[in-house]
Amino acid sequence: MIARTHRFHGYSSLRFVYRHGQTVRDPLLALRYVVNERQKSWRLAVVVSRKVSKSAVVRNRIRRRIYEIVRLSVGDFNEPQDFVVIAFSPQLAELETAKLSATVLDLFKHAGVKVGRLPAETTPDRDIVKTKDD
Secondary structure, three states: OOOHHHEOOOHHHHHHHHHHOEEEEOOOEEEEEEEOOOOOOOEEEEEEOOOOOOOHHHHHHHHHHHHHHHHHHEOOOOOOEEEEEEEOOHHHHOOOHHHHHHHHHHHHHHOOOOEOOOOOOOOOOOOOEEEEOO
């Protein structure tokens, strides 16, 4: 789990990212991000809806895996930014760690964030789409 200072508190904070953020999307995940000058450091939320899985155990497993990848791989960001990772697939609970790590880190790279090394045995071969949401 990431430090408490890097987590969102309250739904209105997420609403700011949804309204003003840009999106980088993968078939399994999406990353919404925005520079937030009201904050002193970066923040991250992982959203896994009940549409992904009815089981809270599976949703929490997906959430914990993504938090851990970010905690281990993504360094400190240069500016205060808000990130929301949105999960779309129940496959994320059983996906190999190397593939999940490559997917998450690739989204952060496409968002322009400095990330750690991708695992050598996996190379991302997905279609990632970067959009500007108004």
